[in-house]
Amino acid sequence: MSSDPMSDLIERTVAAVPRPDEAAMRDARAHQDRLTKPRGALGALEDVSVRLAGLAGTCPPPLPAPAAVAIFAADHGVHAQGVSPWPQEVTAQMVANFAVGGAVANAFARQVGAEVVVVDVGVAADLPAAPGLLDRKVARGTADLSQGPAMTAEQVRRAVAAGIEVAGGLADAGHRCLITGDMGIANTTASAALIAAFTGLPAERVTGRGTGIDDTVHARKIEVVRTALARHGLPGGDPLDVLAAVGGLEHAALAGFILGAAARRVPVLLDGVIAGAAALAAAALCPDVVAACVAGHRSVEPGHAATVEHLGLRPLVDLELRLGEGTGALLALPLVQSSVRVLHEVATFDSAGVSDKESRSAID
Ligand SMILES: Cc1cc2ncn([C@H]3O[C@H](COP(=O)(O)O)[C@@H](O)[C@H]3O)c2cc1C
Numbered sequence: 001m002s003s004d005p006m007s008d009l010i011e012r013t014v015a016a017v018p019r020p021d022e023a024a025m026r027d028a029r030a031h032q033d034r035l036t037k038p039r040g041a042l043g044a045l046e047d048v049s050v051r052l053a054g055l056a057g058t059c060p061p062p063l064p065a066p067a068a069v070a071i072f073a074a075d076h077g078v079h080a081q082g083v084s085p086w087p088q089e090v091t092a093q094m095v096a097n098f099a100v101g102g103a104v105a106n107a108f109a110r111q112v113g114a115e116v117v118v119v120d121v122g123v124a125a126d127l128p129a130a131p132g133l134l135d136r137k138v139a140r141g142t143a144d145l146s147q148g149p150a151m152t153a154e155q156v157r158r159a160v161a162a163g164i165e166v167a168g169g170l171a172d173a174g175h176r177c178l179i180t181g182d183m184g185i186a187n188t189t190a191s192a193a194l195i196a197a198f199t200g201l202p203a204e205r206v207t208g209r210g211t212g213i214d215d216t217v218h219a220r221k222i223e224v225v226r227t228a229l230a231r232h233g234l235p236g237g238d239p240l241d242v243l244a245a246v247g248g249l250e251h252a253a254l255a256g257f258i259l260g261a262a263a264r265r266v267p268v269l270l271d272g273v274i275a276g277a278a279a280l281a282a283a284a285l286c287p288d289v290v291a292a293c294v295a296g297h298r299s300v301e302p303g304h305a306a307t308v309e310h311l312g313l314r315p316l317v318d319l320e321l322r323l324g325e326g327t328g329a330l331l332a333l334p335l336v337q338s339s340v341r342v343l344h345e346v347a348t349f350d351s352a353g354v355s356d357k358e359s360r361s362a363i364d
């Protein structure tokens, strides 16, 4: 082990991520087949329940409740390239909005009974203390990824460690489902660069319109991603170096958050393209982490489709959302919870005295 405490934490967390428990997954699949419904009738939800049994190492797995969404906020030097129509100050202003419960993520979290935690890992402003706001500021935004590395290696490690610690704290507080959230003007540009770097796809395939940009700005955004990849010699290299080159502080923290949840056997519900980019980094550090991830929704961002395909995940909800904050994942929370509740509560053919047509016809 290295002597740096943050590197140690990252290494220990990666080492603690379990392999999916095959026996628990077989039990869950067999149990699903004994429940009072035609086999496979719950479609993709059956797969979610089986995956969560594999993560927990037991069947039925714990109900994924209570849940908490952690919204990691940070600013981006690449904003200077004109890749977002919004001023950078909106990041800090939205953090204040989250803190008073006024954002879409707050409304959705109230709807599904999830706690909201906002984590400043890199907002380029001094933020007044507020309930539910954690100050884990690593830097006042990243450097411009199109001009040089976005972060130092030390900043990446500090942000990843912050994410691991937030996940651990929420797990210690009893949360049994962790949800990714993000806020950072221009972070769809860094997301596109990370996705290109981890999937090997070209910039034009993975760079979308973010909060809404016209064709001219979109072309410029693609060019910014393309030249950044070339400048940093991507794809290729160590995942933490890739994060340092083109990532955001919230991406690094989210990668740590995902690893931290997996290491505690707590499922992590991924939001859209920003969480997806972070999950690619986490999976590059530790492939088993994917077993702890559920893709909450399918974002309209083109890089997101490439990401879920690369990770082998199937998004649960497809509503043409393109907001971030954790909104798509929050909407999917009741689906994940319902999938596990089935394993806990639904009667079997035997216990309910319902004829099992499929096994009867096998005997006939
Ligand atoms: C008011 C507002 C609220 C948001 N909530 C999430 N985002 C989302 O949009 C931003 C990324 O898009 P781009 O790369 O195009 O800047 C991120 O902050 C993301 O969280 C928002 C954006 C805005 C403007």
Ligand SMILES: O=C(O)c1cccnc1
Pocket: 188, 209, 210, 211, 271, 272, 273, 274, 299, 300, 301, 321, 322, 323, 324, 325
């Ligand atoms: O779909 C997303 O995840 C998304 C799109 C635009 C801005 N922020 C997030």
